[in-house]
């Protein structure tokens with residue numbers, strides 16, 4: 001049995017990206033999934049001075065450890081002003097200090113969703129360019145546009161989009 005972690009790049013309690021990440025994780029066969037919530041990993045705002053004075057915060061080390069212990073990563077990024085949310089960027093900055101090879105070559109299903117028609121395309125492009133520089137092994141990718149029209153009761157309601165996700169999940173599963 002493989003161990004997967006799934007999380008959203010968001011600290012919203014109603015995060016639509018967390019809903020998508022949880023749904024995608026539920027589609028993976030023969031795997032135990034842990035859905036992480038960034039609210040359980042509060043961190044000070046990254047600063048070189050803080051790091052020099054205090055070292056790495058425990059929560060940054062805990063998240064890196066969670067990645068290390070996982071066989072695969074499912075992540076769905078929320079988009080704020082065309083980029084990562086500040087809470088995710090902060091976590092990423094801290095984690096990259098703890099472990100420059102942040103994603104440790106684990107197979108990754110990289111996703112994004114938003115209420116808009118572009119489905120977080122900008123943040124997805126940023127992550128696709130950057131994550132491999134931190135040893136992400138992005139094996140599949142998915143963007144869900146217009147979340148509130150295409151997702152209800154914990155799953156994707158649009159058949160064509162659901163089919164696309166199933167293909168990406170299968171690819172991810174095969175890489176585990």
Ligand SMILES: Cc1cc2nc3c(=O)[nH]c(=O)nc-3n(C[C@H](O)[C@H](O)[C@H](O)COP(=O)(O)O)c2cc1C
Pocket residue numbers: 008010011012014015016017018077078079080081082083113114115116118119120
């Ligand atoms: C400050 C701010 C900036 C946003 N910028 C974008 C954006 O650039 N593109 C987009 O599609 N949605 C944008 N949104 C809407 C978010 O996609 C929406 O709030 C979504 O629910 C965020 O995902 P989450 O629920 O997983 O946190 C923005 C929302 C906020 C609060």
